[in-house]
Amino acid sequence: MSISTPQRLRAGLLLVLLLCLLGPAARATHIVGGELDLQYQNGNTYLLTLNLYFDAVNGNAGALDDDLVASIFSKSTNRRMQNVTLPLTTNTLVSYTNPACTSPSLITRRLVYAQRVSLPDATYDDPAGYYVAVERCCRNNGISNIQVPGNAAQTFYLEFPAVVRNGRPFINSTPRIFPALSDYACRGELFYYNFGGQDADKDSLVYELVTPLNGRSSTFDPKPTVASSAPYTNVVWNSGLSTTNQIPGNPTLTIGRQTGRLEVRPTQLGLFVFGIKCSEYRDGVKLGEVRRDFQLKVIPCATNSRPKVLVQMPGRSLPYVVGRDTLRLTPSSPRCFRLSFTDSDPTSALTLSLNPINFSAPLPTLSVLQGTVNTAGVPDTIVSQLCFPSCLDTKGKVYLLDVIVADNGCSLPKRDTVRVAFTAIPDPNGPPVLRTTAASPLRVRPGDLVTFDLTATDPENDPLTLEMIGKGFSATSLGAQLTQASNGNQHTGRFTWRVDCAAVDKPLYEFEFTAVSMLCGERKTTSVVVPIQVEYQNAAPTLTSSLPVATGPTAPPVVIQVPLNGVYEATFEGLDADQDLLALSAAGQGFDLAAAGMTFTPRNGAGQAAATFRWVADCEAARQDGLTVTFQLQETTCRPQPQTRTVRFVLTSPDTMRFLPPNIITPTTRDGKNDFFELDNVQVHLPPDFCDARFAGVKIFTRWGNQVYQSGSRSFRWDGSGLPPGVYYYLVEYTNKKRYKGTITIAP
Structure with missing residues (x-):
């Protein structure tokens, strides 16, 4: 197309x-x-x-x-x-x-x-x-x-x-x-x-x-x-x-x-x-x-001249020459040097700075960091002091430091730099001196308060601190404290320690105190060790009582039997050769003493304690099938050795005769002898009612377990009730669930 x-x-x-x-x-x-x-x-x-x-x-x-x-x-x-x-x-x-x-x-x-x-x-x-x-x-x-x-x-x-x-x-x-x-x-x-x-x-x-x-x-x-x-x-x-x-x-x-x-x-x-x-x-x-x-x-920019910085050598009229001169700083030589910086431009704002080349710190200081020159009313040269710290140590090496001046020209500042080579030996720094008022060794007992002072000084008057450590233990966790204060060129410390039972684990505690001075990051120290000996011995107290004494290492606890409403008393005495505070106590195993009719009255004291125990026997001992009481003598000391006696108190039952019921009856003879099966008479001596153990009843059964008789009366009389001769079984029950069983024979 x-x-x-x-x-x-x-x-x-x-x-x-x-x-x-x-x-x-x-x-x-x-x-x-x-x-x-x-x-x-x-x-x-x-x-x-x-x-x-x-x-x-x-x-x-x-x-x-x-x-x-x-x-x-x-x-x-x-x-x-x-x-x-x-x-x-x-x-x-x-x-x-x-x-x-x-x-x-x-x-x-x-x-x-x-x-x-x-x-x-x-x-x-x-x-x-x-x-x-x-x-x-x-x-x-x-x-x-x-x-x-x-x-x-x-x-x-x-x-x-x-x-x-x-x-x-x-x-x-x-x-x-x-x-x-x-x-x-x-x-x-x-x-x-x-x-x-x-x-x-x-x-x-x-x-x-x-x-x-x-x-x-x-x-x-x-x-x-x-x-x-x-x-x-x-x-x-x-x-x-x-x-x-x-x-x-x-x-x-x-x-x-x-x-x-x-x-x-x-x-x-x-x-x-x-x-x-x-x-x-x-x-x-x-x-x-x-x-x-x-x-x-x-x-295109206006012409900006380069600023100029000069470092003046002490004792010389000529300035420092890079590549030829080296500043050598020693304890006896000056450590400050004169700097001058200028600029031919009018109204030029200059800034001075430092740049370390082959080291990092500490850096020298500048007394003047910036200024303006060539303006009305101000000089055409600014002077600053370059001061090296007294602690600076080049360790034999030559350090290089660029001293730089910069103007405020556009678009970027122009600079002039003088690279200064220097070596430095620091001022001497000796170790501090440390003294203490503590006598060595200190002997203490639990409960004592230990105090003494420490004084630290430094020959160069450097700032000081005090440190405290325990050799093989933590001083602070033991409760020891060190409070510090400064007074002029002295640094002081006050040591305090309340000796408690935690200290008896070791016989000797060595506290190390260190005075520390810091200059230019270098740590100088002086230490002293204060040994503190903890003296602690404890003899076990003795407990004597009028209670019977169980004999033999495997002898069961002493059992004291007292009839109902009877009164039992015992005395206790505790002695301690260390004169520690003694305390006598009594505690029922699973019961309250007062609720069981028991009282215990102690008289506690230092090195000696006494107490009286009294029991008015009641049915509580029968309900619990005996009451066990532990008597203890406790001493207040770091490593107590308590003494104890455990005694079981039992209520004596009035039933002292054997229960011997008849085992045969002859109801058909009607001769007045063995006509009835009965238990409440002097020959049989059915256990009497005692505290919570009361007669509940009697039951009679055939050999096939059929009940043929029952009565709730202690004075019951059973004549067989027309039953055929043979062997029958009786069951006597008390309210404390105690039972008596046997056989009774109906003779022909």
Whole structure:
């Protein structure tokens, strides 16, 4: 099918009109740079973040997105794993190193897009790893070092390893590059900035320059629905420029491979884009990488002179000369040195700082840290004192210290550095002196209060403390205390210990007291040991009583028999050679003494005790089939040896005769002999009623168990009731459930 010339003209006009309508939005120039970041949270959850740097001066407000889409791909296959929508979370301005150097032509926003993302073990297990990409167009029109910058897009890119390795979870977070700044560079002046980062996993980081990625987004499709898979095209450098020569300069742009420090002395004005890559390694194996694109604006700046710092040698008119002089600090030499710093520029604000090179602490101090020179009413030179601590000890080595003065010039401060070499011998620090008022050894008994004082002094008047420990025991758990106080150059302590029974476990306690002085982190000590001997002996008390004494090691307890309503009394006496407090007591086993008619009246005292026991016998002893009482003599001491006597009290029954009932009756003879079966007579002597043991009744049974007679009267008389001769069985019962059984025969 052919198209006529008029049709071609109409189509061309339509395309131009469409481009005009879409132009402002499609050709939005706003991207300064940015980077992706992936941080482990917990489980399979990670936080995916895009930091996008936006040109707040020239950027089209319509290009400020509410969200962007990140796509995750497999490195080995470029298979799309998932797409993640990243909503805009923060929108802030990027600061300058020196806010006073802020330029209205260079204002950058930091847009943060973030979302939590799940990376399951079963899905993200490819040993080759994965990469994340976000594509967006377009870069600034004014970029000076790439071709057609207004049509150049950006691909934000990072790589990360599989989340499982050798069948186990493999946790890793990508490195975080230090936040970018809005700083500009001055033509002909050295520009520097630390892009070095941090890694949550403490992996090794390596930095290098890379060509920024362009990708597939364009002015016609500036915000693709999703990112395309790799490979991504690069931006095209202008003639003479390359990855290793991104910004014209002398020297050109470089980055420290281990430090991430950027340096360039630009020789041309303009806006220059550059790219860096930070790779992370663990045990020598690369895990992943992050890339950052950013821009550096080079402008003409007013001449800024370098400040000057001088270190004055004591006793000399000439200043310190680097490489020739060494400060030698000894106990008798000065430890403070005069510093002077100045700047030929008018109204120059200077700041003095120190940077140790081959040591860490302690650092010297500066009496003056900052000031302004060459302004009305102030001198053109600032003087400060550099003072080294008296405790500094270089242990024979030469330490290096950079003394740095920096001005407030734009865009970055200029500096002057004097590297001072020095050796130092600390002031002498002798051990403290410790004295005590304690006599050695101390002899104590339980109950004694031990007190003595300690006095510590230090020949150099260093601050002192006192420490107390027990050799082989805990002094504080034993109840010993050491209170401390300072009085001038003396430090005193008061030791107190109330000796209690816990102390008798050991015959000797050695308390060690240490006076401690600390100077420059060095601990000097002097110790004294105070032995305290605990004297404790205890003889068992003796218990005597009017009670009968059981004989033999296996003899049963003494049994005391008393008739009903009878009275029994016994006396007790306790003696103790140690004069410990004695206490006599009596306790019934399973009963209350008073409820059983018993009283026990003790008279206790130190080294001696006495008591009286009295029992008015009642039926309680019969109910419990005897009452057992334990008498005890207890001493109040650390290791008591109680003495006891156990006695059983029994109520004597009035029934002293044998129960011998008849076993045959002859009711048919009627001769007055054995005519009846009866038990309540002097010959038989049926057990009488006694306390709770009362006659309940009698029953008579045939040999087949049939009951033929019953009576509840003690004076019953049974004549057989016309039953045939033979053997019958009787059962006599009492209320205490005691029974008497037997046979009775009816003779023919």
